[in-house]
Amino acid sequence: MRVLLKMNIVLAAVASLSGFLLAFVSAKSDFKIKENQKKEIERAISDLMPGFNSFAVQDIKSYQVFSVFDGFSKQLGYVLAASGSGYQGEIKLLIALNYNLEVITGIRIIENVETPGLGAKIADSFFTDRFKGLKTSAKISCFKSQGSLSDNSVQAITGATISSASVSSIVNRALSDVVPELK
Template sequence: MKNNLNLIYIPAIVSAIAAFLLAFTFSSTKEKIEEAYRQEMLKALNIVLPKHNNKPDQEKVELEGKEVYIAKEDGSLVGFAIKSKSSKGYSGDIDILVGIDKSGKVSGVEILKHAETPGLGSKIETDSFKNSFKGLGKSDKIMVKKDGGIIDQFSGATISPRAVCEAVTEAVRFINDKVITNSKISGGGK
């Protein structure tokens, strides 16, 4: 009888101790992890946005479920940044951050998360690829050359650049159609 009870309370005690340790680790690393993600986001925002001196991650507005980060220089609006994603990558979603200046043209693109093939699709992380979007606007064909657009694909990897193009296009459309025309956000400002 005693042995049978052992079968219950030994695993229970071990699990309880494990739960306690996990809770302790979680609560002591929580802030640090959030800070790391915030720094990462801030770094990406600084790369994609035009020159600004406010804190875009604190001045964001929500529009149709999307967060739009607003960049200002001395209080006047200079651009927006928005997260965009494509599920058409080679493996998993590609999350990107697109910066767009106040005239509606792309000021920068940064890849936040991807799981593309190292050495092939992962070249979407190179600066030369990311910079090829700079200055493009709503009327430009943001597509890979294979699809009749103006963005260079890589030899052996068309799918990943195509997915990034799709995500950038979506972001450019959204900002141009919904944000710039929205007087509450781009009008007078704060």
């Protein structure tokens, strides 16, 4: 009986000490983690929209939409934060649109867990640049070979067709969900 009591007391003590310690550390690091995420989004937006000065956030469906302004409060365009599943796991990306919502001015992958060296190349600029200038009015298609490229399409990365197609389908879904709401 006494052993049982001691066992419980020791375990409870260890567990509650650990709980307190973690609550403390987590409270200390939480603001820093949030700040990092905010900074990363700001950096990505300023890359996507040169001349960016401030933005306003609104939630449309499950998307975060940033209306981006320059230093003279003129609207530069919109940035949508979208996510979806890739080949290995979730891909998070930002899509920049011009002010009248007709053209994609760029995309940026902010998070992915694709295969290093293959699928992870979706984050490289040579691939994301392929989305520049595409129209939002039609569906974007993703092709394996250059020969079959048509209007409003991107070429997939060699050896990473699925990851590439995931990116274009995330973009398509986000556009069809959000653009009509903004117009």
